[in-house]
Amino acid sequence: xxxxxxxxxxxxxxxxxxxxxxxxxxxxxxxxxxxxxxxxxxxxxxxxxxxxxxxxxxxxxxxxxxxxxxxxxxxxxxxxxxxxxxxxxxxxxxxxxxxxxxxxxxxxxxxxxxxxxxxxxxxxxxxxxxxxxxxxxxxxxxxxxxxxxxxxxxxxxxxxxxxxxxxxxxxxxxxxxxxxxxxxxxxxxxx
Numbered sequence: 109x110x111x112x113x114x115x116x117x118x119x120x121x122x123x124x125x126x127x128x129x130x131x132x133x134x135x136x137x138x139x140x141x142x143x144x145x146x147x148x149x150x151x152x153x154x155x156x157x158x159x160x161x162x163x164x165x166x167x168x169x170x171x172x173x174x175x176x177x178x179x180x181x182x183x184x185x186x187x188x189x190x191x192x193x194x195x196x197x198x199x200x201x202x203x204x205x206x207x208x209x210x211x212x213x214x215x216x217x218x219x220x221x222x223x224x225x226x227x228x229x230x231x232x233x234x235x236x237x238x239x240x241x242x243x244x245x246x247x248x249x250x251x252x253x254x255x256x257x258x259x260x261x262x263x264x265x266x267x268x269x270x271x272x273x274x275x276x277x278x279x280x281x282x283x284x285x286x287x288x289x290x291x292x293x294x295x296x297x298x299x
Contacts, residue, residue, distance in 0.1 A: 117170055124169040125162060128181030132161025135185035144189070153192075156205050160188035160213040167221040167246075171233035176224045180217070187216045211257075215250050222246030 109115040136157025140150040164184025165177050172180065191212035192205050202208070222243030225233015234240030268274040280288055 120171075120174075121169045123174050124165050124172060124177035127174055128165035128169075128177045128184065129158040129161030131178050131181035132164065132185035132188065133158035135182060136160070136189055139185075139189055144193075156192070156209050157185050157188060159209045160184045163210055163213045164217040164220065167217045168224055168233065171225040172220075173224075173226075173229075180220045180224065183220070184213045184216055188213050211254075215254070218246050218250040218253070219243065 109118055133154050137154040140153045161181040161184050164180050188208050191208035195202050223235050225235040226238040227234050234242040236243040
């Protein structure tokens with residue numbers, strides 16, 4: 109923070125990366141406690157909502173206004189919850205909601221950078237809501253990221269599946285990784 113502008117920018121990043129995850133986390137926690145069955149206090153959902161807010165604001169944290177980060181975090185929470193429910197509905201085994209947190213809200217965050225940000229205020233950005241044309245670039249970028257990730261993942265995962273290394277054995281799964289690899293049989297056992 110060697111100049112006033114860099115200090116302002118650092119402060120803006122700090123504020124935005126605080127507001128968006130707070131809003132997203134509280135939204136997801138409230139939805140799961142009050143609206144979405146089985147209506148329970150879901151701490152894991154709360155934590156993933158916070159992560160979803162962080163992922164949502166990452167692309168634009170240095171140039172959006174604090175009130176815009178609240179909107180980005182709110183929508184990020186909705187995107188996360190919707191993607192999480194969609195993965196469960198499709199019976200995709202994603203126990204930590206990795207796709208919902210990083211894939212879906214990441215896509216939203218990249219698009220949000222094309223919607224917000226007013227370059228007239230010196231905050232950089234060239235958002236659609238301020239007459240800019242950044243949204244098209246952000247959309248193409250998000251699609252390229254998705255394609256790159258898919259291609260790289262398939263390049264690694266398909267051969268692992270073919271040779272049988274992608275999935276743990278049935279015995280291993282029946283016993284559980286905690287028992288097989290992490291828990292000693294006795295408290296005083298030496299490894």
